[in-house]
Every structure is written in C-alpha cells, then in structure tokens.
Amino acid sequence: MNRRAPLGVAVVGAGRMGADHVRRIDRVIDGARVAAVVDVDAERAGAVAAGVDGCAVHTDPAAAMAAADVDAVIVASPGPAHEAALLTAFEHDLPVLCEKPLTPDAASALRVMEAEQALGHRRVQVGFMRRYDAEYARLRALLSSGRLGRPLMLHNRHRNVASPPFFTSSMLISDSVAHEVDATRWLLGHEITAVTVLRPTPSSGAPEGLRDPQFVVLETDGGALSDVEVFVNCGFGYQVQAEAVCERGTARIGDGHALVTQTAGHWGGAIAQDWTERFDQAYDAELRAWVEATRRGEVTGPGTWDGYAAAAVCEAGVRALENGGRAEVDLVEKPALYR
Numbered sequence: 001m002n003r004r005a006p007l008g009v010a011v012v013g014a015g016r017m018g019a020d021h022v023r024r025i026d027r028v029i030d031g032a033r034v035a036a037v038v039d040v041d042a043e044r045a046g047a048v049a050a051g052v053d054g055c056a057v058h059t060d061p062a063a064a065m066a067a068a069d070v071d072a073v074i075v076a077s078p079g080p081a082h083e084a085a086l087l088t089a090f091e092h093d094l095p096v097l098c099e100k101p102l103t104p105d106a107a108s109a110l111r112v113m114e115a116e117q118a119l120g121h122r123r124v125q126v127g128f129m130r131r132y133d134a135e136y137a138r139l140r141a142l143l144s145s146g147r148l149g150r151p152l153m154l155h156n157r158h159r160n161v162a163s164p165p166f167f168t169s170s171m172l173i174s175d176s177v178a179h180e181v182d183a184t185r186w187l188l189g190h191e192i193t194a195v196t197v198l199r200p201t202p203s204s205g206a207p208e209g210l211r212d213p214q215f216v217v218l219e220t221d222g223g224a225l226s227d228v229e230v231f232v233n234c235g236f237g238y239q240v241q242a243e244a245v246c247e248r249g250t251a252r253i254g255d256g257h258a259l260v261t262q263t264a265g266h267w268g269g270a271i272a273q274d275w276t277e278r279f280d281q282a283y284d285a286e287l288r289a290w291v292e293a294t295r296r297g298e299v300t301g302p303g304t305w306d307g308y309a310a311a312a313v314c315e316a317g318v319r320a321l322e323n324g325g326r327a328e329v330d331l332v333e334k335p336a337l338y339r
C-alpha cells in the first residue's frame with residue numbers, strides 16, 4: 001500500500017449498511033476511495049457503484065480482494081457470510097472493517113481468531129459503532145473517572161420500529177443485543193460470565209412466532225449487572241438508552257433531548273426512526289478512525305477478541321432463550337495477540 005495515495009477499499013455487501021459505507025467513503029471521509037463494490041446480486045452492486053469514480057463491480061469477494069488497487073476491505077454482508085470474507089481477506093493480508101456480528105456463533109468466531117493469530121498480527125476492526133458515539137464515549141469517560149464510584153448496574157433499552165422479515169427470536173440476541181454485550185464490556189471493562197433471558201408474552205405487533213420483546217440480564221466478572229430490554233417491533237421509533245447506576249450517582253444517555261419543542265398544547269421532540277439517523281455521527285467517526293489507523297498500518301478499536309467474546313456471550317444468550325433460563329458463557333483464554 002502506498003501510504004500517500006488514498007486507501008483503496010473494497011466494500012463486500014451492497015445492502016443497507018454497505019451502500020451507506022460506500023457513500024461515506026466516497027463523500028464524507030478523507031484518505032480513502034471505493035475501489036470495488038461486491039455483492040452476490042450483481043445488479044445491486046452495480047447500482048451502488050454507479051457514480052463512484054473508478055469503482056469496479058464484482059459478485060465474488062475473492063476476485064475483488066485480489067485486485068491490485070484494493071488495500072483494505074469493509075465486510076457488510078449478512079453475518080453468516082462474514083467468516084468466508086474474513087478468511088479470504090487474511091489470504092491477501094488485507095485490513096478489514098467487519099460489520100457486527102464478527103460471525104453469528106462462537107465456533108466460527110474462534111476460527112477467525114485462530115486464522116488471524118496465524119497471520120501473526122491483528123487485521124480486524126469489528127463494527128461496534130457505539131464505541132464511537134459521542135454520548136457513549138462521554139458515559140465511558142465519566143465511569144472511568146471514578147467520580148460516581150463503582151458501577152453497580154447498567155440498564156439498557158434497545159428498541160427498533162420493526163424487524164426485517166428474516167428476523168428470528170434468537171437474532172434479537174445475536175444481532176441486536178450483541179451491541180449491548182459489547183457496550184457493557186467496553187463501558188465496565190468486565191467480561192460477561194452468564195446470561196439470563198426472560199420472555200414476556202410477545203407483543204401483538206410482532207410477527208407470528210417471534211419472541212419480541214425479551215429481557216436479558218448479563219452478569220459480569222466484576223460483579224456488576226447489565227440488563228437489556230430488547231423490543232424490535234415497538235412500532236414508534238429507534239431508541240437506544242443506557243443508565244449506569246453507581247455507588248455515588250447515576251448517569252444516563254439516549255434520551256434524545258437534543259431538540260425539545262413546545263407548541264399548541266404539546267411538549268416534546270422527535271424520535272429517530274432507525275440506526276442510520278441515531279448513529280450517523282458514530283458511523284462517520286468509526287470509518288474515519290479505521291481509515292486513519294489503516295493508513296498508519298495500525299489496528300485500533302474493537303477487534304477480533306471483542307467480536308469473539310460478543311459471539312460467545314450471544315451464543316449463551318440464545319441457549320438461555322431456548323431453555324427459558326440462565327446459561328454460563330464459555331470463553332477461551334485471551335490469546336497473547338489481543339492482550
């Protein structure tokens with residue numbers, strides 16, 4: 001890679017997230033260009049690449065990654081396709097920003113982690129973008145400062161307007177609560193040791209057979225508890241909130257009080273409708289940090305260990321969901337590459 005030239009990025013998966021990342025690299029972020037768009041659906045890849053100067057279109061990730069002008073990869077295909085894309089990127093020793101989840105289960109995440117260790121250096125940043133959100137960053141700084149004393153509990157709410165048609169009951173955990181799993185680990189600096197899932201009677205607004213909402217309790221090795229209400233068919237908005245309860249006070253983010261209006265008998269503000277709106281600033285910051293680190297030859301941000309730990313916690317969560325109770329998390333020892 002020529003460190004003076006813009007980073008040539010291949011974007012694998014041209015759906016909602018992939019198309020948004022293409023736009024961001026093309027129009028928002030300095031220091032990178034979209035060298036290729038890849039999608040199994042050639043028409044979709046072509047439509048997303050249209051208007052991006054000098055951008056190749058592929059249906060096979062391996063062909064894109066073999067191209068001379070590709071220096072790095074963004075993986076934005078569905079979770080089950082991530083392992084193959086990551087292993088191909090490793091064959092070319094390419095840095096990767098991989099959307100969450102790293103992979104959908106612990107065994108495949110472990111295989112990815114072993115393959116990265118075989119390379120001998122870190123290559124992967126996982127797309128846990130909440131770490132780049134200004135409100136989450138402020139909460140973490142406050143907790144780390146010790147001003148409020150030791151965190152005892154985190155209360156999280158994760159609401160989506162509606163789930164996509166392919167969403168299953170276990171995806172409320174592996175696809176949605178995966179964010180709170182990472183946020184809990186990052187905010188508290190603890191590993192999660194056990195997961196309990198409680199299942200209220202499903203909302204009549206949820207698709208037939210979907211266990212929505214769910215209430216998840218995460219136990220940590222530091223003794224703090226983190227609970228998550230996940231409700232992916234709430235119908236009214238995209239809400240991500242967190243409140244930390246500490247020994248000497250509490251701190252809360254996600255109330256969306258940026259603009260409050262009062263008019264003709266009404267008081268209130270607008271509620272974001274999806275993640276592209278709520279986390280727009282976070283995605284910009286995430287991509288900018290990844291491009292800058294990659295150009296310096298470094299990997300920063302959440303990595304393969306974090307992706308693996310989240311996958312292992314979510315796998316325990318899915319076991320707890322199926323059995324209607326509590327499951328312990330089984331983590332391998334942290335390899336030296338990630339310490």
Ligand SMILES: NC(=O)c1ccc[n+]([C@@H]2O[C@H](COP(=O)([O-])OP(=O)(O)OC[C@H]3O[C@@H](n4cnc5c(N)ncnc54)[C@H](O)[C@@H]3O)[C@@H](O)[C@H]2O)c1
Binds near residue numbers: 012015039044076100
């Ligand atoms: N960080 C976030 O907040 C956030 C938000 C939404 C989605 N995501 C993640 O981003 C990823 C993509 O989600 P999405 O909502 O954009 O999905 P999507 O269904 O809109 O798009 C996925 C695209 O990948 C393509 N695809 C499928 N298999 C492929 C393969 N093997 N190689 C290349 N392309 C392939 C599909 O044709 C489709 O165009 C998922 O991992 C998801 O969890 C993250």
Ligand SMILES: O[C@H]1[C@H](O)[C@@H](O)[C@H](O)[C@@H](O)[C@H]1O
Binds near residue numbers: 160176232
């Ligand atoms: O893939 C999406 C994405 O990760 C969103 O940030 C989350 O709110 C949704 O629940 C999930 O399905």
